[in-house]
Amino acid sequence: MKFYDSILIGTTLLVFGQSAQASMWQAIGREFTNMGKHIAKDLINVGLKAVNETMNIGCRTACPRLCEDKVGMYFCPFVCVPLCNRGKRSLRKGSDYSGHLMPMPNKFSAYDLNDDGVVSVKEFAFVTGHTMDQNDLKTVFALADRNGDNVLTSGELYGGPFVFEMDLNDNDYQYCQYIINRRTQSTRQPHTQSVKTKDITNKL
Incomplete structure (x- = not known):
């Protein structure tokens, strides 16, 4: 080459x-x-x-029970309203709805009528004066029932859109303690917390 x-x-x-x-x-x-x-x-x-x-x-959405007199009878359906950057206590002002706001009882035992640790649709409807086929009841129950098993644990009940008596309480110390307890309940495992939560809420 x-x-x-x-x-x-x-x-x-x-x-x-x-x-x-x-x-x-x-x-x-x-x-x-x-x-x-x-x-x-x-x-x-x-x-x-x-x-x-x-x-x-x-x-978040809050669904308070709002009572109005219609044809000589009081009806108290759940009415959902947005609470952008505000807490449930702001509902007391009544600027987001019409009708008398009726808060729900705090104690889990008020809803768990058979003491099995969960609240069924039937129990919830009975306690709140509804029938199981009412649309407003179906809506709020579905919002609270995070795992879709058709029952509410204490965590789901208190973490739902419902407005309880303590949500509107004027005593700030009790209210803060209630919020802390409710957040604690909501973070626990769904079916293992019911009895413990019941003990906590009975003290409120």
Whole structure:
């Protein structure tokens, strides 16, 4: 092989090597670009989820019982209203509804009529003066029944959209203690907390 042939082959290999190297770096660059796009998309999704969760926390729904005199009889259906960035105590002002607000009893035992540790639709309807086929009762019960088993544990009852007597209590110390107890109850396992929660709420 002549000298200039060697140079030509070497130059050709060098050019192809640089071209291959450039292609490799381009491929790596594309991978990083795609990775960056996926990361950015994931971050956006996480951010949107956080915003939605924050809005949901700030805009919870409360469903107080509101009584009105109709044709000479009082009816007290559940009426759901948004409580954006406000607590249930703001319902006392009556700016979000019409009718007399009737808060529900605090004690779990007032609803658990057969003492089995959970509240059925039938029990809840009886205590609140409803029938099981009323739409407002079905709506609020479904909102509270997080696992969809058609019964309410104490955590689900107190974590639901219902307005209890202590939600509207004027005694700030009792109210704060009630909120702390209720949050504790809501974070416990659904079917293992009922008896303990009943003991706590009986002291209120």
